[in-house]
Amino acid sequence: MEIPDDYLNKEVKCVGCGSPFEAIEKIEMSLPKEDEPVEYEEDQVVITDIKMPFWSMVTFMVKASIAFIPASIILSIIGAIIFGILSVMLASFSAY
Numbered sequence: 001m002e003i004p005d006d007y008l009n010k011e012v013k014c015v016g017c018g019s020p021f022e023a024i025e026k027i028e029m030s031l032p033k034e035d036e037p038v039e040y041e042e043d044q045v046v047i048t049d050i051k052m053p054f055w056s057m058v059t060f061m062v063k064a065s066i067a068f069i070p071a072s073i074i075l076s077i078i079g080a081i082i083f084g085i086l087s088v089m090l091a092s093f094s095a096y
Contacts, residue, residue: 052060
């Protein structure tokens with residue numbers, strides 16, 4: 001990644017108060033090398049509020065409840081197949 005030289009020589013200021021930073025390393029130093037793995041810190045996020053209009057929320061809930069019907073049918077079929085396989089396996093063990 002190439003960074004123009006004039007960009008590195010600009011004075012960097014704090015966004016909040018506008019005072020210049022005293023010690024700034026070059027941006028190139030902080031960029032990871034191409035062969036270095038990038039490490040990310042794990043942050044936890046807590047959602048406290050969702051601002052959504054009432055009728056949009058109602059529409060979402062109706063769509064979710066309609067989508068639940070085929071999903072429950074598919075999961076019931078999968079569960080019945082697994083239950084059938086397990087019951088045949090266990091019945092074959094009890095025959096001995």
